[in-house]
Amino acid sequence: MADLEQALAEVAAEMAVSEDRGEVATYIPQLGRVDAKKFGIAVATNDGRVLTAGDADEPFSIQSISKVFTLTLALGEKGDALWKRVGREPSGNPFNSIVQLEHESGIPRNPFINAGAIVVSDILLAGHQPRETIGEIVHFLRFLANDEAIVVDREVAASEQATGYRNFALANYMRSFGNLTHAPELALGVYFHHCAIAMSCRQLALAGRFLANGGRNPDTGHSVVSPERARRINALMLTCGHYDGSGDFAFRVGIPGKSGVGGGILASVPGVASLAVWSPGLNANGNSKLGSLALEKLARMMNWSVFAPRG
Known part of the structure; x- marks a missing residue:
């Protein structure tokens, strides 16, 4: 070695x-x-x-790397009940596939593809405002890294929100199946911002x-x-x-x-x-x-x- x-x-x-x-x-x-x-x-x-x-x-x-940490937080809140709304299998498809979501009745294949992470964001909202939930995610990362300098890149978040049409489609599609409990734009607000953490x-x-x-x-x-x-x-x-x-x-x-x-x-x-x-x-x-x-x-x-x- x-x-x-x-x-x-x-x-x-x-x-x-x-x-x-x-x-x-x-x-x-x-x-x-x-x-x-x-x-x-x-x-x-x-x-x-x-x-x-x-x-x-x-x-x-960090983009989708943030999904590791949001999953950790969501499991802390929901435990194994989370797996009723998100699967645990490899997707075998691109991270923003809509076709797969249609075949599986609005249940994302796993929490690391975009649809799965949007559901996790919805779970973390739990009746809060997106700003509060985003703050909790950033606080968790600062705690883990022991570094208060970690922030959301607001320009990246705005860029994602302005061009995230496929993610809006995924969120609305899951809402039609009842797999989002908040308005799609609220869950997406959390999603876009935690992906934009620098x-x-x-x-x-x-x-x-x-x-x-x-x-x-x-x-x-x-x-x-x-x-x-x-x-x-x-x-x-x-x-x-x-x-x-x-x-x-x-x-x-x-x-x-x-x-x-x-x-x-x-x-x-x-x-x-x-x-x-x-x-x-x-x-x-x-x-x-x-x-x-x-x-x-x-x-x-x-x-x-x-x-x-x-x-």
């Missing part, structure tokens, strides 16, 4: 000179303005170390530590979720975290991960470390092209696959 600091430096150096970096998301105008040459990576180990390389301290739009790789890796540490914050020993719930969230990340590219990510990288169209990926090596990587260019499935490759190389060098023998 390689030395972690050396392996991280080697991976970052290789990514820095890569010419095939994918394409930035342009359907959200603000994301289309991000420099495709950016690359950052951070690893927060369970023994308290934080190692970084590249643009690891530059905030970026964080750095360092902040994300720190926020995700509870997933790699049996549900506990390794700094304080505070229980964020039960060990069983941490295992289940990790399982959903492994099977559903990269949309219709989830199987390929599990095959190549072999650790739980959740991507976002801002080019970020949050990953977990249970018992070892939390990782975050950012490279804005995306592959055909809407996942970070170099981010996926970097995690594949680092996991191989460190023997971090959940399918590899330990010891």
